[in-house]
Amino acid sequence: MNPNVKFGQIVRGPGEEGSKGTFTGILDFRGMVKIANAIGVMKAARSPDWSSDIASAMTSWSGQYGDWLVTSDIGRMAASRPK
Numbered sequence: 001m002n003p004n005v006k007f008g009q010i011v012r013g014p015g016e017e018g019s020k021g022t023f024t025g026i027l028d029f030r031g032m033v034k035i036a037n038a039i040g041v042m043k044a045a046r047s048p049d050w051s052s053d054i055a056s057a058m059t060s061w062s063g064q065y066g067d068w069l070v071t072s073d074i075g076r077m078a079a080s081r082p083k
Contacts, residue, residue, distance in 0.1 A: 001061070003061050003062075003064035003065040003067075003068055004065065004068040004072065004074075005021065005025040005026055005028075005029050005074070006021045006025075006072075006074065007021045007025070008021055008024075008025020008026065008028055008029055009021055009022050009024040009025035009027075009028055021074055022074070022077075023074050023075075023077040023078035023081065024078075025074070026069070026074065026075065026078045027078070039058065
């Protein structure tokens, strides 16, 4: 999975602007909290389904997603919105 939500929410329309994602896709990705909670449960239960390879891949993906949030146009737009 790509570490971004470039197409998490698209406002359709003509031209190039009609195929780009908007900052609201970042807001819609708030469900990621459920994934983080599930990881915590698997780690606490010492689930054999949560391996060190998966943990490394998830850490890498999360770091790349964080970098994308800070550097992308969509991420900067979301950060500039009133809270």
